[in-house]
Amino acid sequence: MSHSVKHRSVQAIVAISLVLLFSISLRPQQSKGGGVLRLTTRIVNINVVVTDAQGNPVKGLTQDDFIVLDEGQQQRISFFVAADNEQPNAVVTPQAPGFYSNSPAMNGPDPGVTVLLFDTLNSHWTSQGYGLNNVRNFIRQLSPSDRIGIYVLGNDLTVVHDFFHDASDLVAAIQRYDETRSSGPKKTAASEQKSEEGPIDHFLEGKDNHYNFWMENVLRSGVYAQEHAAFAMETTTAWLEAIARQLSGVSGRKSLIWVTDGLGPMRCFDSNDLYESLSGPRTGGDVRFACFPFAGNGDDVERMIRLMDESGIAVYMIDARGLETIDLGFRPKASDIMRQPNPVPISATGPVDELLPRIPQPVPGLLELSQRTGGRAFYNRNDLETGIRRALNDSRFTYELGYYPDHNRWKGEWRKIQVKVNRPDVRVLARAGYFALPDPRPQQPKDRIELLSQIAASPLDATQFPLSVQITSCAEARGRELTAMVHLKPQLMLSVGSDGHWKGNFEIMFMQLDLKNKLLDATQKDAYADLNPNEYAEVVQKGWDLPTQLKIMPGATVLCVILHEKNSDAVGSVHIPLVPFVPSPCI
Numbered sequence: 290m291s292h293s294v295k296h297r298s299v300q301a302i303v304a305i306s307l308v309l310l311f312s313i314s315l316r317p318q319q320s321k322g323g324g325v326l327r328l329t330t331r332i333v334n335i336n337v338v339v340t341d342a343q344g345n346p347v348k349g350l351t352q353d354d355f356i357v358l359d360e361g362q363q364q365r366i367s368f369f370v371a372a373d374n375e376q377p378n379a380v381v382t383p384q385a386p387g388f389y390s391n392s393p394a395m396n397g398p399d400p401g402v403t404v405l406l407f408d409t410l411n412s413h414w415t416s417q418g419y420g421l422n423n424v425r426n427f428i429r430q431l432s433p434s435d436r437i438g439i440y441v442l443g444n445d446l447t448v449v450h451d452f453f454h455d456a457s458d459l460v461a462a463i464q465r466y467d468e469t470r471s472s473g474p475k476k477t478a479a480s481e482q483k484s485e486e487g488p489i490d491h492f493l494e495g496k497d498n499h500y501n502f503w504m505e506n507v508l509r510s511g512v513y514a515q516e517h518a519a520f521a522m523e524t525t526t527a528w529l530e531a532i533a534r535q536l537s538g539v540s541g542r543k544s545l546i547w548v549t550d551g552l553g554p555m556r557c558f559d560s561n562d563l564y565e566s567l568s569g570p571r572t573g574g575d576v577r578f579a580c581f582p583f584a585g586n587g588d589d590v591e592r593m594i595r596l597m598d599e600s601g602i603a604v605y606m607i608d609a610r611g612l613e614t615i616d617l618g619f620r621p622k623a624s625d626i627m628r629q630p631n632p633v634p635i636s637a638t639g640p641v642d643e644l645l646p647r648i649p650q651p652v653p654g655l656l657e658l659s660q661r662t663g664g665r666a667f668y669n670r671n672d673l674e675t676g677i678r679r680a681l682n683d684s685r686f687t688y689e690l691g692y693y694p695d696h697n698r699w700k701g702e703w704r705k706i707q708v709k710v711n712r713p714d715v716r717v718l719a720r721a722g723y724f725a726l727p728d729p730r731p732q733q734p735k736d737r738i739e740l741l742s743q744i745a746a747s748p749l750d751a752t753q754f755p756l757s758v759q760i761t762s763c764a765e766a767r768g769r770e771l772t773a774m775v776h777l778k779p780q781l782m783l784s785v786g787s788d789g790h791w792k793g794n795f796e797i798m799f800m801q802l803d804l805k806n807k808l809l810d811a812t813q814k815d816a817y818a819d820l821n822p823n824e825y826a827e828v829v830q831k832g833w834d835l836p837t838q839l840k841i842m843p844g845a846t847v848l849c850v851i852l853h854e855k856n857s858d859a860v861g862s863v864h865i866p867l868v869p870f871v872p873s874p875c876i
Contacts, residue, residue, distance in 0.1 A: 331699070332367070333359075336542045336601055336663060337688040337708055338718040344679070346686035347715055348373075358707040359694055368691030372541050374401045374684055387870070389863045390757040391750040393453075393539045401541030401684045402452045404438040404532065405677065408549035409498055410521050411442075412609050414505060416550040417498040420609030420673065424548065425463060425493060427674035433457040437681060439489075441497045442549075446528040448748050449492045462489040526593040531747040533596035534860060538752025542687045544664065546605045546680045548673070549655070592858075597662065598723055605680040606655040608668030663720035683718065699727045737855075744862050745800045745808070745849040754781055754852050754861030762870050769841050771870055773799065775850060777833040782854055783818055783825070791825040793818040795854045799837060801845040801867075809842040841871050 335357070339347040352369040384390070393402075407424060409417050424439075431437070438452035439459075450459055491497060504514075536543045597604070659666040665683075667676030690708070701724060708719040744751055759774040775797060783793040799812040814837065820828065839848070845867055852861040 332691050332693055333706070333723055334368070334601055335690045335692075335706065335708060335719050336603065337690060338542070338663075338683045338686075339688065339710055339712075340683075340716050340718070342714050342716075344682070347710075347712065348686055350688065350710065350712070352690075354711045355688070355690060356709040356711070357690060357692055358709070359692075359696065360704050361707075362696070364692040364694065366690055366692050368689065370689045372401065372687050372689060374541060374686065385759075387760040388757065389760065389865050390755075391538070391752050391861055391863050392755050392757070393752060401543065401687065402438065402536060402539050403436070403544045403546065403681050403684055404440060404452060404536070405546040405548065406440050406442055406532070407449075407492075407497070408442045408547060408609070410444065410501070410524060412501075412550045414498070414500050416609040418495065419611050420548045420550075420607070421493075421495055421498065423607075423609075423611070423673035424677070425466070426672075427677045428456075428459050428463045428493075429467075430674065430678060431456045431460055433460050435681070439492065440532070441492060442525065442528055443497065443499065444524060446531060446748060447488065447492075447497060449488045449497075459489060462487070462493060465490065466493045523589060526589045527743055528747075529593050530596050531743070531749050531751075533593070533600045533602060534744075534751035534753055534862075535749040536602055536752070537596075537600040538755065538861075541689070542684045543600065543602045544605060544680050544684055545602050546607060546677055547655070548607045548609050548677075550609045551655070595724065595726060601720075602662060603664040603683075603718075603720070604655075604658050604662045605664040605676065606659045606666040606668070607673050607676050608655070608666075609673070610668075611671055611673060661721045663718055665718070694725070696725070699725045701726050737853075737858075740858060740860070741798055741800070741851060741853065742808075744851050744860055745798075745802060746806045747862075748864075750864060751851075751860045751862040753859040754778075754854070756850065756852050756861035756863055758850050758863050758865060760848075760865060760870060769871070771839045771841060771848075771867075773837045773839055773848070773850065775833075775835045775837065775852075777835065777852065779818070779820075779825070779828050779833065781859075782852075783820070789822060791818065791820045791822075793854065794856055795852060797835065797837075798849075798851040798853065799839055800849045800851065801839075801842050802847045802849065803844045804846050809845050810840075812837065812839060841867060845871070 337355070339350060341347055348371070350371070352366055355366060355369070357364045357366060405424070407420065412420065433456055435456040436452055436454070437450070437456060437459075439449040441447040441449055450456075501517075504517075532545065536545075656666050658664075665676070665679065667673060667679075670676070694704075696704070703722055704725050705722045706720060708717050710717050755778050757776045759776070761772045761774075762770075779791070779793070782795060783791040786792050794817055796816065797814045800808060801810040803809055814835070816835075848865040848867055850863045850865065854860070
């Protein structure tokens, strides 16, 4: 894939040519003895939903009621907690002016979140319309106290409503939508209160939907379709990575409700081997799965799958096609495609047989993704809003289990998990397994630049590392300079070495962007930590405070602060609006 297609997929920032390099050492004299010893003790966390025959949560279970099998071998449960997510959340203490954090606990509900991802990139035009109608029906059922995020996956990722806030604005928006389309008298003044169309109104009116020419005109688009299929796959994986990073620091159950009619060319998985799942078409019986080759994007898919797995996200597949029994003439026929000299294997609806006028079959990759992550799949039904509601209800009461696998085989293979409960007539919903992956490979410099560009361009803060920033203006500089005091917590960032010292290799990036996500300036600070046990205990207690003086560039509207651990590519990020700190002539 061309470099230009990669950067288009995530509104990537233009060349990072203004980097000012600073180096800091958190340990003046580095120890000469021993290298970094990566901890090999790994814990597998499982979020479990237990329901009765009526779908109600089963409460009051204890650790002794659960049995966990790893490839058929019973494991000792080392961690157990029951989470009643219907209990009121603790009141969030207002932060001081100029204080910004990526901690979910400081920004809203905890534990557990639900995000609805409405997919316009991998869905046909008719599916987008039908799926949106079901989403509207679901929003009509919400109470103002419900919490759910709504994101739209297109060429960009749009945050329609974040999960930090309750659903009161969603309830008001659907009321405005219904009133403006009602021929009867208005029951409230909600529609008159709408002075300016917001992102929720824009979404409900279908203005985020768009026609995918490459998808709807497979026979006429040829190479154009293949290029855009590759673009769609990379865009999808990039934004799923962004969502996984955002949800990584959230405790409790994390549910991603994916309203789509396909995975695009990313639809096939292999339950036995991660790496085989990243390439090549495969067949099963009389069904030909048209998988796009992953030759140029295997690392992207691998990273996305790993992030989803490590973040503990349960995927709920909602097939946006619903119960479709007739051919409306918008899609090419399978017989026409197969007569082509080189059939284009890019249908977002899955197997080419699904292009025939019949009840659509579920997309295999989405079914498998739901099962593996502990979610559910809903398809071939006209009440898709019921599936969305079920995903939200599953988060009401959950159990968290953790165990340390005793197999000592970390070679990348998929390992099957089974969770059983010593109660009759109950249904257990949990992830089906995990990839026993070795320690991550360090990324090449070009991958690092791409990663940091994606983090900065994303509308979501990454929470793999907790990060907070206090911004103060320099009065004598008339708003053209700021002081950024970055506060870090080292527990997740450092590894213990064979010499007993705690070590880490990371960087802090300060990236200034304009309204179009164009990079105006990037300031980097490299940091290497080498702490003896006493020093480590002190920084664990106090954290690190790293001050940085920044000159604000004309036109800058956002400052993105990124903490990047170079060995694992784990990140934490905070997006800070500059308007409150910079006088209008500077922007």
